[in-house]
Amino acid sequence: MNNHHRSVKVLRRGDLAKLTGCNLETIRYYENIGVMPEPPRSSKNYRVYDDRHVARLRFIMRARELGFTLDEVRDLLALVDGGAQTCGEVQGLANAHLASVRAKIADLKRIEHVLSSTVAQCSGDDVPECPVIDALREEA
Amino acid sequence: MNNHHRSVKVLRRGDLAKLTGCNLETIRYYENIGVMPEPPRSSKNYRVYDDRHVARLRFIMRARELGFTLDEVRDLLALVDGGAQTCGEVQGLANAHLASVRAKIADLKRIEHVLSSTVAQCSGDDVPECPVIDALREEA
DNA sequence: CTTGAGCCTGTACCAGCTACAGACCCTAGA
DNA sequence: TCTAGGGTCTGTAGCTGGTACAGGCTCAAG
The missing domain is CATH 1.10.1660.10 (Multidrug-efflux Transporter Regulator; Chain: A; Domain 2)
Structure with missing residues (x-):
């Protein structure tokens, strides 16, 4: 007090x-x-x-x-500040972002799959032959 | 010729x-x-x-x-260039990277879940009330 | 002989912060 | 009253993984 x-x-x-x-x-x-x-x-x-x-x-x-990127945040805030934001507008931004999140997940899952299946072939031994190195060297 | x-x-x-x-x-x-x-x-x-x-x-x-980050690439290359790389060493690097990939996937999935379930509550209408905005405003 | 393409260098820019230097300012303790 | 320490202020540099441009050189074709 x-x-x-x-x-x-x-x-x-x-x-x-x-x-x-x-x-x-x-x-x-x-x-x-x-x-x-x-x-x-x-x-x-x-x-x-x-x-x-x-x-x-x-x-x-x-x-x-x-x-959300800072650009997207700016857009959200502009809507909110405008006072007249509508659910439809916000939903549009959120859906666009959701699509990019899903795209990133798909990318990472692809990577995860390749990596894990390659690593699974490793002997893990003290030998120079390594499937991971082979994969990176591979002629496309 | x-x-x-x-x-x-x-x-x-x-x-x-x-x-x-x-x-x-x-x-x-x-x-x-x-x-x-x-x-x-x-x-x-x-x-x-x-x-x-x-x-x-x-x-x-x-x-x-x-x-792989460029730092990780450097590590891989150092092993390969050393000539004496072992499958075990490479596997170690690959597994560490795999773990970080999986962590990113988990993060993004959490985000995807929150976003998609919130967006699903949207009316999409021309009204100011929006579950997405509410979620962002929410008192923790 | 000119014009365009290629190469060289250093440097600035992007996101999304983080951190630090060098000034102030303010409060508590000796 | 002085001082030590915290906080704040500003501008600026650093991080990752590139990308891009300016200004200068070289080279081959037309």
């Missing part, structure tokens, strides 16, 4: 980082590239954040966890 | 690029970072390649297609 002469505790960059788990420098980076808004500054030029910044950063971090 | 007064046609950087499908600039990049050896130079300072360079570059490209 000692903050009645300290006004409401303001959030500085480090506080925002701790609250969200975001790296301190990343916050500034997001501001530079325009996905986080420029916050107001204190008299000593410190960035001052509030609840909406916390929510915004969490939104961004969740989108990143879902593999 | 007009090359008997031209000696054997030498491979220059562009030829190597065409033969392998590798980007011209990437060849120089691989040389800079030490995965391709510095080739001999012609009198006019042009790089001169031979069959072993072609094989080397193909090896690198196949390893990259299998998702």
Whole structure:
């Protein structure tokens, strides 16, 4: 109860980082590239954040966890900020992203298949002959 | 049959690029970072390649297609160049890489699951309420 | 003899951060 | 009151795996 002469505790960059788990420098980076808004500054030029910044950063971090690129995040935020976003528009972006996620999975599965079946042929012994090396050397 | 007064046609950087499908600039990049050896130079300072360079570059490209990082490629090449590589050593590297591929697949599948089940709840309509946006806003 | 293609070099750029140097600023302890 | 330590500010460099371009040289064909 000692903050009645300290006004409401303001959030500085480090506080925002701790609250969200975001790296301190990343916050500034997001501001530079325009996905986080420029916050107001204190008299000593410190960035001052509030609840909406916390929510915004969490939104961004969740989108990143879902593999959205920062460009896609910008698009999502533009829709949300526009206020008039529609479910259809968002669904469009999400579906496009989903397609690219599925493409990556397919690529990796192909790689996984080749690698695992090749490694399975390895003797694992102390000999120079190795199916993995052979596969990499193979004449196409 | 007009090359008997031209000696054997030498491979220059562009030829190597065409033969392998590798980007011209990437060849120089691989040389800079030490995965391709510095080739001999012609009198006019042009790089001169031979069959072993072609094989080397193909090896690198196949390893990259299998998702090996350039660091891992360097390790593979060091083993091969050492001449005394053993199947066991190569298998070790390949298994480590396989594990990271599988980890990536698991990550992407988790993402795919979250995304697809969320998108499936979308009405797709011209309304502002959207399950995707809700998921991104969600208080953890 | 000119024009175009190829090669040479160094350097800048992309995503998506991360980290560091060199200034400030502020608070707590001696 | 001084000082040590933390925090913050700015700009900039580094990472991976390339890609691309400018400005200069060389070479062959027309």
